[in-house]
Amino acid sequence: MGGSPTFRRRLRTSALAVGSAVVVTVASIGFTNLANAATVFDANFDNGSTSGWSKSGGTWSVVSDGSSVLRQTNAGSENARQFAGDTGWTNYTVQARVKPISFGSGGHVGLLARASGSTKFYRLALVPGNQVQLQSVSGSSVTVLGSTTQSVATGSWYTLAIEVSGSTIRGRVNGTQFASASNSDISAGRIGLQTVYASASFDDVSVNTGGGTNPTPTTPGPNPTTPPPTTPPPTTPPPTNPPPGAWPSPTGQVKVDDTIQVPSSGLDGGLKRYYGIGDGGQGESQDPMFVLAPGATLRNVILGAPAGDGVHCEGNCTLINVWWEDVGEDAATFRGGSTYLVDGGGARSASDKVFQHNGGGTLTIRNFQVENAGKLYRACGNCSTSYQRHVVMQNITARSTKALAGINTNWGDTARFSNITVYGSTVICEKYRGVPKGSEPTKIGEGADGVNCIYNESDITRR
Template structure:
């Protein structure tokens, strides 16, 4: 989706306590590259292309730049996710975002180097801060240029600032200076700190409070969802009604949504990119419906869902679908609903499902849309760890096509039909789990139902009063994608039962 314009956007957000309202914000430009092209961007140097919903520059031997927008833009907040894939050997190597770009050489930039974050004017460093940049990790960068004040943010935290008046106006863009890097989820606005693009219908009925507003808990995604930042950098809003929740999850731009109390909804609410949806305290509850990441036209990438109880969903409780990537589902509790508790499908990938409790659920976790949906091949990279399956029935998970899928340190207790299934040539590593009273911990090489066989490696698991885990074939190692530390399998029941679910962050 690309939007260039100056339509005024009312952004009055009712918050509690320390929250600040913003009004008359305009979105200047946005792009998530899910249309498969970089229309509207012009490049200088390097090798630029769009693949799998990200914009990348693959060379390390050039001072590469790409720009978009209008030379007349003055006050601009430019935000994007940036991942350095490889630093070249040139001493000035860096990757980042730009604003007030007048030419390929003249712009302000917020740049990641191997050991620092720098605020630059052209090749001159105006301000810097020590920062260990990990290659292969996504960072959300925001560069604000308002008057002569320049501010740089990483993952929502201001790290550098400077005063400079050399460049008064210009475009936004990316730099990959002797570095290979990827870029995604661009949002440029004319107000400091990108925020909601419209006022939720229900917010007019809310009233300010003098009590402190709920704050998001600490923690960061691991496993395949590493680098997911959700709504970091955006404002915090509080949802207490279905209308508020629906409006907030569907707004463009980063937003941290604190769910307070019980909210009854109908159907699936579409969650668009850059959202953190977090339960306040230990009583946040969504019932009657569920959350779906994006649609075919509005992607739901970079989403965090934490600390919420889900019950009685009329479809799925959470559906990660429509090509969503970088989604972290953590410390929630799932009670029975009509269909799945957490389903991941339709070319979605880079997902972590961690520290959740599944109480008596049936079709708990489907991975892969169907046996016929071969478009899922090459996607569906998911980590499932430290989840508590208490009296759940099946699909814990049921995997088609994905590889590697990493199922580790989960506690399976009193399971009805089966635990893990790998079919349709999926590759699953089942590691360090504790199976208690599970007649069929795993199916793989024999297939399951009408699905063909898959591959499954099992190691370091404990089977207490349980059957045999059917395993066979070779699977790509999850450790080649990310680092992790196993909890000893014997400790999994006590560790997971004590810490999984809501109110235990």
């Protein structure tokens, strides 16, 4: 999100240029611990651009409404979002002006904080029926942390603010605090704007620091006047076996409009975040972010949201230190070839699966972490060609994941596991009966058998 932000007086800020620097003084926005606050992010859309924002669903554009605003017009969209900022941001206050335009059945409009995935965040929601709610959202699970009776009318502007400081979550509407709760569901994440079966306008989005570990503008703000940083790739590759939870911070941003073709010589992304393909959902037939030629290696890349259908391997391929912040359709699909390697990295928020194995051969996944996923691996059970497929998992850490592997035993698939750590009730290996294209495979069992699902309990650490 490169470039210098734009500030307006009606945001109650003033700027003084000193050489090439900009000194910003921010007036209090109502939280007592923000007396020494600093603005690290500001967007008012005056230049007509949404550069630096990641769209996930809906129909968004910059329009005129007294001033330039960002508007979502598809009231039939189940979940329309725009994300900005850095996944490593922890303690901050995000504020925005929000104007509902229309509400459908079950609709609402919201401001998001600590968005660690496309469906996991804190939300301050304007709800029809004259209510404002502060919520903790994780997928379809919504916990109301506080609420207030407030006239919510279409065509009216509301100033919403969420303060996140450690486990303390506070909400304000039009400058008045109505909720303060203790909640530890989400420790860090980006900011966001959201409509659910509604249309709305958004303006004057800002992020201010205030106490604790503050966000730092490591990711440049929106409305760029200069291109994103071009930090060269590190001369020493990052470790491929980081400790659990050691997710990297991006060194920069790359907005992607068309699929990137990676030649056999490979691509080193220098740990930049690539985003912008697809709508962030699970819809089939989204374009991939990267297509790897046979023999290619993709390394040191962070896939942000949206990332479409992730990575496609057209032949043998290697993925080293590749991270998926928010899996959309799939993280990676192995389509051709016979030998594939995923070494290091991690994936979050895959409601279905992370890795899809459509071709034949063996996929090795090692030194990898997965969080909040359906399956880490699935051997295709109804592709047009029925191959025998194999997966080897070594040094895997899984949290909030339903299963590690799904294989088709009637085709001779195998899954081998060693040094596996799972948190919760993760199934290690699920067995299916593969079927022709057009039918749905049937689950026929799970667990070690020494033939298809190969592991001992000593290979698994459960926590």
